[in-house]
Amino acid sequence: MSFGAGRARFFVPPERSAGARLPLLVLLHGLGGSGSQIAADLGLDAFASQKGFAYVAPDGTLDPMGRRFWNAGSTCCNFFAAPVDDVARIRALIEHGARELFLDPARVSIVGYSNGGFMAHRLACELGEKVASIVSIAAAGPHDACAAGAPVSVLEIHGDRDPVVPFAGGPLFGRAELPRVKDLVSSLAPWRSANGCTGEFRRQARLDLVADIAGAETDVLRPTQCAMAPVELWAVRGGSHYLALGKPAVEKIWDFIAKQARPPR
Numbered sequence: 018m019s020f021g022a023g024r025a026r027f028f029v030p031p032e033r034s035a036g037a038r039l040p041l042l043v044l045l046h047g048l049g050g051s052g053s054q055i056a057a058d059l060g061l062d063a064f065a066s067q068k069g070f071a072y073v074a075p076d077g078t079l080d081p082m083g084r085r086f087w088n089a090g091s092t093c094c095n096f097f098a099a100p101v102d103d104v105a106r107i108r109a110l111i112e113h114g115a116r117e118l119f120l121d122p123a124r125v126s127i128v129g130y131s132n133g134g135f136m137a138h139r140l141a142c143e144l145g146e147k148v149a150s151i152v153s154i155a156a157a158g159p160h161d162a163c164a165a166g167a168p169v170s171v172l173e174i175h176g177d178r179d180p181v182v183p184f185a186g187g188p189l190f191g192r193a194e195l196p197r198v199k200d201l202v203s204s205l206a207p208w209r210s211a212n213g214c215t216g217e218f219r220r221q222a223r224l225d226l227v228a229d230i231a232g233a234e235t236d237v238l239r240p241t242q243c244a245m246a247p248v249e250l251w252a253v254r255g256g257s258h259y260l261a262l263g264k265p266a267v268e269k270i271w272d273f274i275a276k277q278a279r280p281p282r
Contacts, residue, residue, distance in 0.1 A: 025052065025075035025110055029118060030066040040124035041114045042072040042274070043107060043140075045133030047155075048094045049084040052076050055130065059267060068271055071120050073110055077103070077132070089135035092160040092196045093182075093189060103136060104143050111147050123279045128152040128270070131182070131258065134173075141169040142207070150246075150277035152270055155258050157182055158204030160196070165211035168245035170277040172270070174226075174235075175201050176256020184252070201250060202238075208248045209240055216241025218250055224269060227253055228261040249273070 033039060042065070046055045052074030056062070065072050077085035078101050088095040088103045095101065107127075114120040125148050129137035134156025141151045142163035150170035158173065177184045180191055186200035198204065202218055218240055223233040230253070238250040253260060262270075 025073050027071060027073045027114065027118060028056075028062055028065055029071040029120075030069060032066065033069075037069075038119055038121040040070040040126065040275075041111065041120040042070055043110065043125065043127045044072055044074040045087060045127065045129035045136050046074070046077065046085065047129075047131030047133055048086050050130070050133075051085060060264070064264075064267060064271075068275070071114065071118065073114065075106070075110060087129075087132050087136035089132060089139045090159070090161045092198055093135040093156070094132040096195075104140060107136075107140055108144055108147065111144070122147065124149055124277070125279075126150045126152070126274045126277065128154075128274075129156065130154045131156055138163075138171075141165065141171065145169050145211075146279075149279045150274055152274065154262070155179060155182055155260065157198040157201060159207050160198065160204070163207040163211075165207065167279070168212045169208070170246040170273075171205065171208045171212070171248045172251065172273050173201065173205060173249070174251040174253065174260070174262075174270075176253040176258065176260055178255060179258045181258040201252070205248055205250060209243075212246040212248055213244030214240035214242065214248055215244075224251065226251065226260075226262070226266045226269065227256055228263045228266075230255050230261075246277070 056074040086094045088101040115122040127137040134153030137151040145167035152172045154174045189195040218238040222237040224235040225233045226235040236252045
């Protein structure tokens with residue numbers, strides 16, 4: 018079944034068991050993309066039905082250049098300073114899902130690509146009491162002050178040859194007039210602190226994540242220990258900004274999400 022809520026489409030698997038409170042995944046597109054496009058590219062209706070979760074894939078606001086964007090803070094990508102409150106909007110969608118569609122408020126995950134990934138980090142900072150986990154792809158951790166109100170499980174997936182959001186830090190798109198991002202490891206420091214992590218990021222495993230790079234090209238980096246919630250960086254060796262994440266990668270990302278839930282309050 019599909020449901021409308023503003024400019025967003027909720028998908029709830031039609032074979033949902035009576036009374037079941039399914040997890041909710043909020044999917045956020047990149048700059049210039051759309052919710053329907055990224056959901057279709059991932060084959061998300063079929064995947065959600067198979068795994069038993071609901072999702073919503075909203076569209077961002079159009080900027081003066083006709084690109085949909087998310088106001089994810091000072092780094093990306095509200096380049097025209099539009100008065101857009103996407104935190105309030107996503108909060109309303111999450112609350113709509115719990116209240117009207119009887120989805121599980123303890124199992125809300127945000128998955129975002131590029132600009133959507135930056136927005137996922139902002140939502141984790143400002144809506145931590147409502148978000149169990151985020152997966153950010155080709156973005157970076159919080160640039161602005163992040164007063165995380167609750168531990169949030171965090172997974173960042175990033176190519177080490179990304180020219181748009183440089184893995185080692187620097188200006189977006191390599192253009193000096195645009196905002197700068199920290200290096201990926203430093204950008205995740207707020208989550209290491211909020212989630213009670215100790216030790217440096219070290220490689221714990223390798224994954225074959227990306228279809229167009231041969232072999233197990235992705236290093237799974239984790240701190241030694243995280244007391245309250247995991248923080249992981251999946252570094253794609255040779256990966257660019259546009260990562261060919263097919264079904265095997267989506268399965269691995271879902272495996273991370275499916276283990277996360279907010280503790281009872």
